Amino acid sequence: MRLALRILFALVLGIAIGLGVTWLSLRAGISAFEERIGPWITSQEFGSAEASDRSRAIVAVRGLMALPASEAIYFNAATDSEGRALDGGCRYRIAGPPLAARWWSVTAYGADAHLISNPDHAYSAGGDGAEAVLAQTGPEPGLGEIATRDGAPFELTLRAYGPGDGLLDGTLPEIERLSC
Amino acid sequence: MLSRIGWIAFVAGVAMIVYWTAIAAIPGTIMQLALGRLEQNAGINTMGHAPLSTADRRIIVRPSPDLAYSTCLFDLSDGPVEISVDPIDAPYWSLSVYDEQTNAVFVRNDREAGERPVRIVLMRAGQTAPDGLETVRVSSNRGLALVRTLVPERDAFEAIDADRRSARCTLLQ
Numbered sequence: 001m002r003l004a005l006r007i008l009f010a011l012v013l014g015i016a017i018g019l020g021v022t023w024l025s026l027r028a029g030i031s032a033f034e035e036r037i038g039p040w041i042t043s044q045e046f047g048s049a050e051a052s053d054r055s056r057a058i059v060a061v062r063g064l065m066a067l068p069a070s071e072a073i074y075f076n077a078a079t080d081s082e083g084r085a086l087d088g089g090c091r092y093r094i095a096g097p098p099l100a101a102r103w104w105s106v107t108a109y110g111a112d113a114h115l116i117s118n119p120d121h122a123y124s125a126g127g128d129g130a131e132a133v134l135a136q137t138g139p140e141p142g143l144g145e146i147a148t149r150d151g152a153p154f155e156l157t158l159r160a161y162g163p164g165d166g167l168l169d170g171t172l173p174e175i176e177r178l179s180c
Numbered sequence: 181m182l183s184r185i186g187w188i189a190f191v192a193g194v195a196m197i198v199y200w201t202a203i204a205a206i207p208g209t210i211m212q213l214a215l216g217r218l219e220q221n222a223g224i225n226t227m228g229h230a231p232l233s234t235a236d237r238r239i240i241v242r243p244s245p246d247l248a249y250s251t252c253l254f255d256l257s258d259g260p261v262e263i264s265v266d267p268i269d270a271p272y273w274s275l276s277v278y279d280e281q282t283n284a285v286f287v288r289n290d291r292e293a294g295e296r297p298v299r300i301v302l303m304r305a306g307q308t309a310p311d312g313l314e315t316v317r318v319s320s321n322r323g324l325a326l327v328r329t330l331v332p333e334r335d336a337f338e339a340i341d342a343d344r345r346s347a348r349c350t351l352l353q
Contacts, residue, residue: 011194014190014191014192014194014195014197014198015194017194018197019202021195021199022202025199025203053204056206056281056282057203057204057206057207065214065240065241065278065324067274067276067284068284068287070287071274071276071289102271103271103330105246107244107245107246113242114238115234115235115243115245116235117235118235121232123233123234123245126332128271157242159246162272162289162291
């Protein structure tokens with residue numbers, strides 16, 4: 001009886017350690033994949049087939065159904081350019097020069113990765129790659145602005161479709177807090 | 181009775197088995213969950229055309245509200261599947277194919293298509309397709325073909341939606 005309990009305890013401990021190491025491994029791997037450019041975080045591994053099971057798992061967790069980097073590059077930001085967490089109660093301006101891409105778009109997501117509910121479907125702003133990046137967010141958005149939710153954190157995703165060679169070497173938009 | 185070192189080795193062995201099992205299972209498990217949700221958009225080997233994503237309605241994780249998604253959940257168990265997409269009058273569109281491990285095994289966009297239809301046959305090793313068709317080998321029976329069409333303004337959706345509905349997903353008999 002005592003031996004059975006010890007075996008059971010060892011199994012539970014082994015399973016817990018195994019799952020913990022899995023979580024830590026994926027988290028560390030995600031960081032290793034990512035590149036930081038100002039407040040923006042990106043990865044060029046999304047959607048690509050990697051040799052190891054660990055790499056596949058990392059890509060699956062972070063980039064399910066994402067296009068490969070040759071087709072689109074995704075940048076995520078959870079802070080403004082001064083490193084402060086994005087706050088749905090504040091107004092922000094996302095502005096920068098044209099991107100080396102066919103098309104760009106900026107979208108706001110809640111912490112649950114869902115679009116932020118609003119009656120006007122004001123989820124994103126976008127433009128031709130030749131156009132300067134310009135978008136504004138706020139809890140009471142004006143025409144053409146992106147809606148956020150007062151009191152809730154949010155994230156921004158900048159998508160660049162048809163990225164050019166110089167995209168990652170160029171300047172990405174600044175995220176400026178205008179008011180709270 | 182096991183020594184202390186023996187117990188430590190036992191726990192470490194269990195932990196390693198759990199780690200490798202979890203790592204190997206994650207891509208397929210996540211994809212299965214996603215494919216199950218996508219089946220609500222259209223049946224197997226059928227192209228479905230989802231409306232634009234909203235806060236309450238999405239078919240993929242972290243959807244782009246600027247893209248109209250057309251999906252075909254394919255199953256090659258009964259033979260190759262043909263995917264065809266005619267040129268769509270939109271600033272950007274692309275066809276991508278994902279295997280069951282979430283890898284993108286094929287991507288082609290409107291510029292690469294050059295105003296011509298994209299017509300491919302998805303097949304497993306050992307399957308054959310009619311001569312003259314472009315083939316794409318997929319390492320799993322199930323997977324997803326995804327057409328992304330850029331809708332620059334929501335008002336433009338109706339016309340683009342009508343245009344993209346020529347996309348087809350068909351089991352080749």
